[in-house]
Amino acid sequence: MGTGLFWDMLAGRTPMPPAAATLGWKLREVDAEAGTIEVEFEATAAFANPAGHVQGGFLAAMLDDTMGPALAATLGPGQFAPTLDLHVQFLRVAWPGTLVGRASVVRRGKQVCHLKGELLDGSGRLVATAIATAMVQSGERMNRVRTSPVG
Amino acid sequence: MGTGLFWDMLAGRTPMPPAAATLGWKLREVDAEAGTIEVEFEATAAFANPAGHVQGGFLAAMLDDTMGPALAATLGPGQFAPTLDLHVQFLRVAWPGTLVGRASVVRRGKQVCHLKGELLDGSGRLVATAIATAMVQSGERMNRVRTSPVG
Numbered sequence: 213m214g215t216g217l218f219w220d221m222l223a224g225r226t227p228m229p230p231a232a233a234t235l236g237w238k239l240r241e242v243d244a245e246a247g248t249i250e251v252e253f254e255a256t257a258a259f260a261n262p263a264g265h266v267q268g269g270f271l272a273a274m275l276d277d278t279m280g281p282a283l284a285a286t287l288g289p290g291q292f293a294p295t296l297d298l299h300v301q302f303l304r305v306a307w308p309g310t311l312v313g314r315a316s317v318v319r320r321g322k323q324v325c326h327l328k329g330e331l332l333d334g335s336g337r338l339v340a341t342a343i344a345t346a347m348v349q350s351g352e353r354m355n356r357v358r359t360s361p362v363g
Numbered sequence: 364m365g366t367g368l369f370w371d372m373l374a375g376r377t378p379m380p381p382a383a384a385t386l387g388w389k390l391r392e393v394d395a396e397a398g399t400i401e402v403e404f405e406a407t408a409a410f411a412n413p414a415g416h417v418q419g420g421f422l423a424a425m426l427d428d429t430m431g432p433a434l435a436a437t438l439g440p441g442q443f444a445p446t447l448d449l450h451v452q453f454l455r456v457a458w459p460g461t462l463v464g465r466a467s468v469v470r471r472g473k474q475v476c477h478l479k480g481e482l483l484d485g486s487g488r489l490v491a492t493a494i495a496t497a498m499v500q501s502g503e504r505m506n507r508v509r510t511s512p513v514g
Binding site for chain 2: 217229233267272296305
């Protein structure tokens with residue numbers, strides 16, 4: 213077990229982030245040393261597009277909330293790693309229900325980290341894949357960097 | 364006024380898609396001929412990450428629900444244009460509250476369409492930008508293509 217926010221949440225010392233609760237986030241397994249995670253989501257009818265499928269943006273949110281925790285499991289106390297860049301490819305439609313997210317840390321830099329993830333439906337079919345870049349920051353540094361104009 | 368699903372929704376002939384309602388989607392202005400749209404969202408506390416900011420994935424969902432409607436406004440009855448690919452860059456944090464989405468259709472192909480969008484906070488500061496690729500399909504074709512294995 214680690215000591216950062218992710219582990220505090222798993223241990224019940226910190227409440228689940230609202231975004232994760234909204235997405236029906238549940239941990240299946242995590243290996244911080246290997247940088248891998250498997251989680252599940254409960255896509256509700258509130259996430260549906262006009263065709264009744266889960267809107268792509270919510271699938272993106274789930275992928276972000278799979279890759280983010282894979283990295284979060286490696287963070288120490290007071291560290292945070294906001295996503296800087298997220299690229300999602302939608303392979304097939306997903307219906308409301310349980311979806312499974314798998315992600316791994318491709319490269320764990322001291323600050324810049326590269327992540328990849330995939331989302332599967334209840335039948336194990338690949339729904340969407342994603343890559344993301346995140347940056348490890350302390351709470352103070354995070355606020356300073358992320359609330360200032362960029363580039 | 365057009366004749367597709369987007370216009371049916373605006374006219375109240377079709378209910379708002381659940382995903383849009385969940386994101387607090389509201390139209391500010393749309394110009395189907397120019398391929399531009401401006402919408403607003405209401406980011407609730409339910410979208411927050413552990414730091415209290417809107418989780419990046421929900422910002423991605425908002426961008427998808429800005430670019431998608433920019434294209435949807437150009438569609439005819441029975442047409443639908445799922446997002447195939449979404450790439451988001453997160454420039455600064457956003458807090459729960461009203462966010463503004465702007466998007467335009469960069470190229471409106473017969474089938475393949477290229478879109479771009481941006482998300483601003485209540486002070487008009489750029490929060491995130493995105494590009495997306497979408498594919499215009501009829502209902503039948505959509506189901507056939509999107510529920511079959513890809514690649």
